[in-house]
Amino acid sequence: MSNPFKSVPVRSSEITPKETYLSRRDFIKAAGVVAGSMALAACAPNAADMTPESLAADAGPGKTDERGDPANSFEEIANYNNYYEFSTNKEAVAGLAKGFTTAPWTVEVSGFVSKPKTFGVEDLLSMFPQEERIYRLRCVEAWSMVIPWNGFPLASLLKMVEPTSDAKYVRFETIYRPEEMKGQGSPFYPWPYQEGLRLDEAMNDLTLLATGIYGEDILAQNGAPIRLVVPWKYGFKSIKSIVKIELVAEEPQTLWSTVAPSEYGFYANVNPGVDHPRWSQATERRIGEISRRGTLPFNGYGEQVASLYDGMDLSLNY
Numbered sequence: 001m002s003n004p005f006k007s008v009p010v011r012s013s014e015i016t017p018k019e020t021y022l023s024r025r026d027f028i029k030a031a032g033v034v035a036g037s038m039a040l041a042a043c044a045p046n047a048a049d050m051t052p053e054s055l056a057a058d059a060g061p062g063k064t065d066e067r068g069d070p071a072n073s074f075e076e077i078a079n080y081n082n083y084y085e086f087s088t089n090k091e092a093v094a095g096l097a098k099g100f101t102t103a104p105w106t107v108e109v110s111g112f113v114s115k116p117k118t119f120g121v122e123d124l125l126s127m128f129p130q131e132e133r134i135y136r137l138r139c140v141e142a143w144s145m146v147i148p149w150n151g152f153p154l155a156s157l158l159k160m161v162e163p164t165s166d167a168k169y170v171r172f173e174t175i176y177r178p179e180e181m182k183g184q185g186s187p188f189y190p191w192p193y194q195e196g197l198r199l200d201e202a203m204n205d206l207t208l209l210a211t212g213i214y215g216e217d218i219l220a221q222n223g224a225p226i227r228l229v230v231p232w233k234y235g236f237k238s239i240k241s242i243v244k245i246e247l248v249a250e251e252p253q254t255l256w257s258t259v260a261p262s263e264y265g266f267y268a269n270v271n272p273g274v275d276h277p278r279w280s281q282a283t284e285r286r287i288g289e290i291s292r293r294g295t296l297p298f299n300g301y302g303e304q305v306a307s308l309y310d311g312m313d314l315s316l317n318y
């Protein structure tokens with residue numbers, strides 16, 4: 001999936017002015033974009049498709065992360081997915097997730113909190129201002145993307161329910177709905193997908209609950225209607241389609257640490273110095289780029305999060 005426009009230098013600021021991203025939304029709408037067909041268009045642009053509008057839409061308004069890395073295209077983000085509830089084939093997820101029921105949807109927040117509550121997703125959207133956060137996503141499989149999320153800090157929600165002093169960790173659970181998610185029929189995984197964070201990680205301002213991408217409602221394949229994004233950790237921590245958030249006292253079980261504890265630990269901080277038992281983590285393939293790039297400690301977010309791990313041996317707590 002090489003994007004010929006990726007090499008065009010872009011210089012807009014991290015936060016794109018509303019008019020710019022509205023114009024991109026209009027392009028997407030005007031182009032009548034459907035997830036599947038767009039991928040083909042992006043992979044094999046043919047001369048007839050190269051109208052000025054399609055070029056502008058494909059190049060986008062030039063969103064970049066704070067390091068200047070260009071955001072991946074909407075088509076790339078929507079068509080190369082890890083979502084084992086649907087399929088283990090990254091290119092098949094988008095098609096299988098089409099029509100997944102995302103409304104009505106509630107998120108139960110419970111456990112060691114003074115004010116447990118079940119929220120409708122629409123309540124969450126109206127209670128908390130939606131911010132744009134352009135984050136790198138580094139999969140443990142050594143590929144990466146830059147994704148312009150819309151969402152709100154998990155901390156805003158946690159503060160509202162008032163964790164008690166017993167709350168030390170946060171446990172997250174994805175919906176269990178095997179009728180719609182055929183992958184949940186697989187006996188190899190302990191469904192539903194579960195993940196967890198230490199409370200201070202969960203309260204860090206980088207930790208996001210995402211409900212949108214490129215200003216559009218998040219698509220099913222990306223974890224609609226609401227998913228976690230923890231940009232300094234391997235992608236599997238960023239659990240999709242959340243129905244339950246529980247404040248707990250002990251380090252929670254996670255799907256991946258249950259399946260393969262020697263390969264996927266609880267912390268899963270991006271770390272080029274600690275290889276996966278079956279491959280190196282020193283470099284990564286940015287989707288849309290040809291040569292590999294070096295992987296950054298904490299995926300480039302060390303300034304904001306390294307102090308969370310003071311005194312911890314991160315080669316043991318992988």
Ligand SMILES: Nc1nc2c(c(=O)[nH]1)N[C@H]1C(S)=C(S)[C@@H](COP(=O)(O)O)O[C@H]1N2
Pocket residue numbers: 077080081082083084085137138139140174193221222223234235236237238239240241
């Ligand atoms: N419920 C659930 N969440 C999940 C996964 C999954 O299989 N199921 N895959 C994870 C992995 S391995 C990655 S890399 C990211 C991918 O997110 P994306 O498809 O939106 O890029 O989602 C994570 N969240």
Ligand SMILES: [Mo]
Pocket residue numbers: 082138139140141234235236
């Ligand atoms: Mo991943």
